[in-house]
Amino acid sequence: MAPKVLVSDKLSETAVQIFRDRGIDVDFLPDVGKDKEKLAEIIGQYDGLAIRSATKVTPTILEAATNLKVVGRAGIGTDNVDKEAASKKGVIVMNTPFGNMITTAEHAIAMMFAVARQIPEASESTHAGKWEKSKFMGVELTNKTLGVIGAGNIGGIVCDRARGLKMKVVAFDPFLSEEKAAKMGVEKVELDDLLTRADFITLHVPLTDGTRNILSAENLAKTKKGVRIINCARGGLVDEEALAELLKSGHVAGAAFDVFAEEPAKENALFNLPNVVCTPHLGAATTEAQENVALQVAEQMSNYLLTGAVENALNMPSVTAEEARVMGPWIKLADHLGNFAGQMSDEPITAINVLYDGVVSEMNLEALNCAVIAGIMKNVNPDVNMVSAPVVAKERGIQISTTNQDKSGSFDGYIKVTVVTAKRERSVAGTVFSDGKPRFIQIKGINIDAEVGAHMLYTTNEDVPGIIGALGQTMGDMDVNIANFTLGRSDAGGEAIALLYVDAPVPAEARAKLAELGLFTQIKPLHFDVA
Numbered sequence: 001m002a003p004k005v006l007v008s009d010k011l012s013e014t015a016v017q018i019f020r021d022r023g024i025d026v027d028f029l030p031d032v033g034k035d036k037e038k039l040a041e042i043i044g045q046y047d048g049l050a051i052r053s054a055t056k057v058t059p060t061i062l063e064a065a066t067n068l069k070v071v072g073r074a075g076i077g078t079d080n081v082d083k084e085a086a087s088k089k090g091v092i093v094m095n096t097p098f099g100n101m102i103t104t105a106e107h108a109i110a111m112m113f114a115v116a117r118q119i120p121e122a123s124e125s126t127h128a129g130k131w132e133k134s135k136f137m138g139v140e141l142t143n144k145t146l147g148v149i150g151a152g153n154i155g156g157i158v159c160d161r162a163r164g165l166k167m168k169v170v171a172f173d174p175f176l177s178e179e180k181a182a183k184m185g186v187e188k189v190e191l192d193d194l195l196t197r198a199d200f201i202t203l204h205v206p207l208t209d210g211t212r213n214i215l216s217a218e219n220l221a222k223t224k225k226g227v228r229i230i231n232c233a234r235g236g237l238v239d240e241e242a243l244a245e246l247l248k249s250g251h252v253a254g255a256a257f258d259v260f261a262e263e264p265a266k267e268n269a270l271f272n273l274p275n276v277v278c279t280p281h282l283g284a285a286t287t288e289a290q291e292n293v294a295l296q297v298a299e300q301m302s303n304y305l306l307t308g309a310v311e312n313a314l315n316m317p318s319v320t321a322e323e324a325r326v327m328g329p330w331i332k333l334a335d336h337l338g339n340f341a342g343q344m345s346d347e348p349i350t351a352i353n354v355l356y357d358g359v360v361s362e363m364n365l366e367a368l369n370c371a372v373i374a375g376i377m378k379n380v381n382p383d384v385n386m387v388s389a390p391v392v393a394k395e396r397g398i399q400i401s402t403t404n405q406d407k408s409g410s411f412d413g414y415i416k417v418t419v420v421t422a423k424r425e426r427s428v429a430g431t432v433f434s435d436g437k438p439r440f441i442q443i444k445g446i447n448i449d450a451e452v453g454a455h456m457l458y459t460t461n462e463d464v465p466g467i468i469g470a471l472g473q474t475m476g477d478m479d480v481n482i483a484n485f486t487l488g489r490s491d492a493g494g495e496a497i498a499l500l501y502v503d504a505p506v507p508a509e510a511r512a513k514l515a516e517l518g519l520f521t522q523i524k525p526l527h528f529d530v531a
Contacts, residue, residue, distance in 0.1 A: 003305040004045060004067075008033035009052035011074060015294035022302040024048075040064045048072065048301045051080070059085040070094060070304050072297040075284055077234075078314060087315045090388035094300050094313050097153060099293035100284035105157035107283045108202050108232040109165075111256035114277045115228050116141055116200075118254070121275065139199075139253075142166045147198030149214065150233070151176045151186065155204030159186050170194050173205075195222040200230065207234040217242035225251055232258040232283045235265075244269035247276060258283050310367075316387050317366035327363050330415070331371045333430050333438035336452050336528055337417040338375020340428045340440070343526050344419075344458075345379075351399040351420035352376060355429075358413030361404035369402060372417055414441060443488070446497055450486035453501035454530050459514070460522040463489045463496040470517055471498060478510040 004025040007016055011030070019026035027046075032038050033055030043049065043065045050072045051057065057071055062085050070092040071081055078095050086093050114120060117138035125132050146162045148155050151171040159169050169186040172194045181188035191214075194201070201223070205211045215229065215238040223229075229252060231238055240261060246252040247270070254275035260268055263281060270276050284290070303309040308328070309321040319327070342349075354372050356365060367386070374389035384392055393400065407413065416429035429442035430452075440450040443458075461467055468487070475482055484501035500506075506525045514523050 003047040003069075005048035005050060005301060005305070006032075006043065006046040007050045008039060008055045009050070009074075010054075011050060011052070011294040011298070012291055014291070015050075015074075015298040018295060018298035019302060022306060024302055024305060036061065043068065048305055050074065050297055050301060053077070053080055055080065057081040057086065062086060062089045062091065065089070065091070070301055072096075072301040074290075074293040074297040075100065083315055084391075086387075087391045088388050090383065090385040092304065092310060092313050092316045092387055094297065094304075094311065096293040096296040096300070097312055099296045100286075100289035101153050101157055103286045103289035104232060104283040105154050105161065106286075107258060107279075108154075108158050108204070108230055109161050111230050111232060111258065111277055111279070112141065112146075112200055112202065112228070115230065115254040115256040115275060118275055120277050141200075143168070144199040145170060145197050147172070147194040147201040148186070149173070149191070149194065149201065149203045150205035150211075151181070151184065152204065154233075155202075156184060158202060158204060159184055167200075170197060191219070192222060195219055196224060198224060198227060200228050202230040203233045203237050205233055205237065207236045212236055213239050215239065215243070220246055220252070223252065226253045228252070228254040228256070230256045232256075235259040235261040235263060240269045244273060247273050317364060317370060319364055319367050323364050323367070327367065329432040329436045329438060330360055330363060330368060333432055334368045334371035334415055334417075335375040336438050336440075337415055337428050337430050338372040339378055339528055340375075340443075340526065341417050341419045341426055342376035342379035344426050344428075344524065345376075345421060347421040347423055348396075349376065349398055349419050349421055351401065352393070353401045353418040353420065354403070355416040355418075356402070356404040356413075357409070357416070358405075358407035358411065360413035360415055361406070365402055365404060368415070369400065372415075373400065376417075376419065411441065416442070440486075440499065443497055443499070444495075446488040446490055446495070448486050448488040448497070448499060450499045451484045451501055452528055452530060453483060454528055455502050455505050456526040456528065457498075457500040457502060457506045457511075458522070458524045458526055459498045459500075459520050461496050461498070461520045463491075463493050464519070467496065467498065467519060470514065470519055471500065474510055474513050474517075475500070475502065475506075477513070478507055480504060480506055480510060 002023055002025045005019050007028045016028045040061055047067055048070045052074050059082055068091050073095045076095055076097050081093050083093050118136045122136040145168045148159055148171045151173040162169050163185050170189045171186045172189055172191045176188055178188055217239050220242050256277040258279045259281055300311045307321045308324040310316050310319040370386040373393050374384055374386045377384045377389040377392045411431045414429050414431040418425055418427040430438055430440050432438055438452050481503040482500055483503055486499045489496035511523050514520055
């Protein structure tokens, strides 16, 4: 059956048509996002939800979204989506960070020009029939120093445009390397240095605990007298009250804000101050940008629902369509290994260690880790998936570690999962053969070669004669057909294991009969999702 998507905000018809062209069943109900009761009533029908800013994806909506797999936000900001609740529910949250980069960067440049030349006030004065030519004395941008806080996607475009205006650009960004800065033609500096040198300061960072009030009262006091400040990124990055006081005192010559700590901004400390330019969050508001993000979100959601490709997700590692194709069998293997380890662990897990060897070590390890964790956590909560499992593991205080290494054995690549509890460690390893089928190749350090089946039986015993007969006879007596039978041992007379792939679940009576024989130290039924 084709995936079903609800478009609950106003997206372009072209974007809606993308879903249809990709074979996805889509309902275009652009006003339902404003009706939370109606949305909650119908959301259970859908695999995907495409939104802008009007739809609020709350825990209540997510609770009703019994089939939902992905929420796609046409735009950057996802404040209207409860990402923590979505992650716990196993729903991927995507945005479109690149569709409106140029538009937002251009708006910042436009705001910088506006505040440099006092264009809004001069326009209002002229419309009023005044001719106050001497009142609006501006400043040039040429040869001025622009301080860019955040030189990522949008900030990088602003840097490029500013250099085209013959400005000197200094950038503060902890993730900006010296090499990248040199390539961009900007000077990488610390924040205090930027504050004291910049004639204009523009912000291009997300709002996080680390960036909230990055231009605090204390930092604003460090700025150069006559500085002009532009914020087209996020409200909350600047202490607006402190900035208002510095504007009144004349220390700050002007400000241009497109975003505010509280939106919609009906009142604000910056309103009605001289040489303060304000716009109502217009950074992405161009025809081109709105169309771009709509098309982008439709493509991203379609790719995920049809191929498993994950692009621009905020709560899941990105996986390209090519990676999804190549990694599919390895992701399934990672899930099986995690599931095996989880089913074998009857004590609280404190740590999960994953080793990637050979070809698999060069793949998307973040995504594979999510699959391993999901496999393990299924035994705690059957509803977890690759999105929600890391959240569940974190809540339980489980430490995750990853090691990758070059090919070290006879297989082109393999994955080894070790779970640690307060009492013991358990490990299981597997690989993917050329037929694309996952195989178990080692359990507790004992080499084996076992297919993965929906129903399996795992036993441990001392290496003595009669084990094969006991297992075969008991399964036969209980009318359980064995599809595959794998044995392994540490050494002659040492510890041995058996892994049986059977056609149906092993009944409790069969396990009781095996236990009565006194040959086995462990008898464990296992179940795997091999669909």
